[in-house]
Amino acid sequence: MSDLDQLAERFEAERAQLRAVAYRMLGSLNEAEDAVQEAWFRLERSDVTEVRNLPAWLTTVVGRVCLDQLRARKSRREDALECHVPDPVVGELGVVDPEQQALLADSVGLAMLVVLDTLPPAERVAFVLHDMFAVPFESIAPIVDREPAATRQLASRARRKVQGAAVPETDLGRQRVVVEAFMAASRAGDFESLLAVLDPDVVLRADTGAGGLAGASRLIRGAQAVASQALMFSAMAPYSRLALVNGAVGLIGLPADKAYSVMGVTVRDGRITEINLLVDPDRLAGIDVSFLTG
Incomplete structure (x- = not known):
């Protein structure tokens, strides 16, 4: 097996997790897939022989790609004055789909994604990475171009807005x-x-x-x-x-x-x-x- 094949195999092992990260950040299935694919392109072009934690490296790349997409989207939506509903993930009642389960771990409902849509891009990235995927602030800080303490504040502001939403019935x-x-x-x-x-x-x-x-x-x-x-x-x-x-x-x-x-x-x-x-x-x-x- 070539080095590229081995790298591709390692990437595929992380694809579901990366897609889940991107979906929470973007609320769009197509854009999430695009962000994951861009992470692969960047991986292909990079020398990662010294990278000790490839999943963390890939999550950082996806975070940067999503932040760029969120910033571009924000200006477009302000112009269009859209009433936007995020992409839904649908499935059959009573059936557990492993792919959907990975995508929707922590029950990311449409209402939650709507709230996330109201956050400024850097706040959303900091909140999703830290609160939903336990990425440390020291790793998030370079993505949002802030110091770790300022990154912590971004996530804190986002958390207050998200927690202000009503807690739904889960049964x-x-x-x-x-x-x-x-x-x-x-x-x-x-x-x-x-x-x-x-x-x-x-x-x-x-x-x-x-x-x-x-x-x-x-x-x-x-x-x-x-x-x-x-x-x-x-x-x-x-x-x-x-x-x-x-x-x-x-x-x-x-x-x-x-x-x-x-x-x-x-x-x-x-x-x-x-x-x-x-x-x-x-x-x-x-x-x-x-x-x-x-």
């Missing part, structure tokens, strides 16, 4: 009861039952993307407004199917053999507190829903 059985009640009320066009299952301060975030209806992306707050929106799309309710969306019970709109929508649902104290709805046909086209159509 899948209780989640399912609430989501099924929401689905039944939507199908029946029952406004009062919808109100009963929605938290008064519920937030609905709908992302139709560039390929969706012009101006349709929106952020809606409050049970009355969200219930009214749900009734507007009640014709699609019969096509909703239960699935795992980022490790939680969610819904996939499936009028044919491909997804029309993916809905991530956050449940707390028996009610829905947040709905993240992706209706972007371009991004949905890359989501495998064969477990629902096979």
Whole structure:
């Protein structure tokens, strides 16, 4: 086996972990894959004979690549004023997929990714690497171009913002009861039952993307407004199917053999507190829903 083949083998052993790191930083499956691939290109071009800890070296490279992507994205999104929903990871209820499990360790739900999306790039990188992957601040500091003490402060600020978000229900059985009640009320066009299952301060975030209806992306707050929106799309309710969306019970709109929508649902104290709805046909086209159509 050549030296390059051995290096490739070592890299492949780290790919799942690197992809998980990049997904948390970027909230995009395609961009995460691109970041991991860029790490491989840099590894190919580098002399790592003196590198004692290759996984740490690769994590650092992915961190730098993701930081650059986040900075570039921030300027684009400020111009576009997007209502953005991160890429969902979907799967079948009751089935453990090892690849998804690696990607979603620590239950990185869509609601968490939405909060991470609000962080400045350096804060997000510092928080993800330290709090989610236990990378020491001394190793993160060169990535974000700060001293270790300043890097610690970045992660601390991010942590306060993340901890300010409500802690969701983690029991899948209780989640399912609430989501099924929401689905039944939507199908029946029952406004009062919808109100009963929605938290008064519920937030609905709908992302139709560039390929969706012009101006349709929106952020809606409050049970009355969200219930009214749900009734507007009640014709699609019969096509909703239960699935795992980022490790939680969610819904996939499936009028044919491909997804029309993916809905991530956050449940707390028996009610829905947040709905993240992706209706972007371009991004949905890359989501495998064969477990629902096979």
